[in-house]
Amino acid sequence: MFNNIDINKMNRLMEENKDAKQIISRLLENHHTTVSMIAHEIRNPLTLVSSSLQIMEAQHPEVKEFYNWKQMMEDVQFMCNLLNELSSFNKSTILHHSVFSIERLLRNVAVSFAISLDAAGSDIEFTSHIESGIGDFTGDKVKLEEMLLNLLKNAKDAVEADGKISLTAKKEEDTIIIQCTDNGYGIPEDQMSSIFEPFVTYKENGTGLGLSLAKQIVEAHGGKICAESTPGINTTFTVTLPV
Ligand SMILES: Nc1ncnc2c1ncn2[C@@H]1O[C@H](COP(=O)(O)OP(=O)(O)OP(=O)(O)O)[C@@H](O)[C@H]1O
Ligand SMILES: [Mg+2]
Known part of the structure; x- marks a missing residue:
């Protein structure tokens, strides 16, 4: 490596x-x-x-x-x-571009995630706040969805049975800011620098590819991804995508 x-x-x-x-x-x-x-x-x-x-x-x-x-x-x-x-x-940097409503994509992802929680009989409280009027975006719809699902899956893995997860999105000037926050166990400071590296996992059954994949996808769109965490209080992943 x-x-x-x-x-x-x-x-x-x-x-x-x-x-x-x-x-x-x-x-x-x-x-x-x-x-x-x-x-x-x-x-x-x-x-x-x-x-x-x-x-x-x-x-x-x-x-x-x-x-x-x-x-x-x-x-x-x-x-x-x-x-x-x-x-x-290995395919995450090859993008298949199309113009689509990122607002609709985010809403669809939020609905699918909420349904998956319901289907599993979960007590996790999931809220989403997707600003209207974010508009169209040019990028790879499938890969962006994959990236968002990876963040939500990590949040779900991190919270207690009655934990809280939120997904928000807004437009600020020429960027779209998407945030996924949870109140799970959090990321200790000494792990922060390695979580985006491939095959780095702190879970028993993790592959450690989710976040490195998410980072590759975001960067291939010219964007940035970062994490902030106060263990035991909350953890937020912020994705910034240029429009
Ligand atoms: N929301 C979160 N809260 C706490 N820790 C997190 C969160 N998201 C990621 N992490 C930490 O980052 C590590 C790497 O995440 P990544 O998604 O790359 O792999 P993974 O989740 O361990 O495995 P996989 O994605 O294959 O299930 C995780 O093992 C976990 O320790
Ligand atoms: Mg993961």
Whole structure:
């Protein structure tokens, strides 16, 4: 894995030398494609294994009593999620632009999230305040939705059973400011600098790709993402997107 010093050196090399820039860009592209292909190839048979296990469980419910069955199902699901995230992680800088109402997108995401909480019988209090008149936005709708869902999922993971989560959005001059706040366990100061790095997770079953994916998506749109947290009180992720 590259660290910040390596990345700075690479950027300097690319600035100083056009040939190096071309070769490093091609190497990076090649690396991304290889990782995506491997993730994709492993995901296909794994999805078959996962479906077979689910059918087996439906036809023979007694298997649920097997020692470690539940754990195994969770592990298989985790591997499927990891491979999904890995392949989208590598595609997160390639945007498919369209012009759309970001206000509608935010409202849809809020409604889907509220429905998912309801469906799970959750007591989490979710509120959203999306300013009207935010207007149209040019960007990748699917990726922005993925980014927002990652922030909301993290908030949900962080709060207590009766915790609070809010999603707000407003326009300020030429930027759209989206904030996701929760009153969960928060992020200790010593973890703050690493949470956006790929594969950094402090959760038992986390992949550590959610926030790095979110950051790549926001930055590919020319925006910024940052986090502020007072552990035990509240945590806010702020996404600023230029219009
Ligand atoms: N709202 C939040 N409150 C507290 N901690 C958070 C919050 N959002 C992120 N974090 C911290 O940042 C870490 C990295 O988050 P990220 O989304 O990248 O990975 P993850 O959530 O651990 O795994 P995955 O996204 O695959 O479920 C988390 O493990 C968690 O410690
Ligand atoms: Mg996450």
